Amino acid sequence: MKTASLTNDIVYHKKRPTIQVLFETETGKEIRIAFKKDQVMKEHKTPFPIVVEIFEGSIDFGVNGKLHSLHKGDLVALEGGVPHDLTAIKDSIVRLSLNKADTAKRVEDVAKNS
Template sequence: MKTADLLSNIEYNEKRPAIQVMLDTDAGKEIRIAFKEGQVMKEHKTPFPIVVQIVEGSIDFGVEGQMHQLKKGGLIALEGHVPHDLKATSDSIVRLSLNKADKAERVENVARH
């Protein structure tokens, strides 16, 4: 058994979204992304399907050029290879569920650029 708390020990990065792997299991990875208002993750694609949940705050979530405003409690699922981007419209906590074969390092690289 593994446990984690998405709302404990949150550390923001002043320059870019802060990425932290919360759980790494046989089934997949759960990642917390802490955004300060105005921070972005530029358009990118994932090789596998993902699920994104807004735990706190609000995010403008672009999918192939169409903007979706997601608030606390909102969920969005994407198949692999779909272009998307994120911009925090307030300080936000995002849960990203990744396929086991995907890598947290890929997400960290997106946050750096």
């Protein structure tokens, strides 16, 4: 059994979203992304399907140029290869579920380059 908390030990970076791997399993990775209001993850693609949960706050989630307003409790499933971007409307916590073959470093690089 593995446990983690989406609310404990949150660190917000002043200029970009903060990425933290909560845990890995045999099939995937659970990642927390902490956004301050107005922080952005520029358009990017993932090689594998993902699931995004808005745990706290609100995010504008762009997919193929179309904007979707997501709020606390909303979930999005996205296939690999689909361009998407995120902008925090207010301080937000996002849970990202990745395929085991995907890397947290890829997500960190997107945040660093946004």
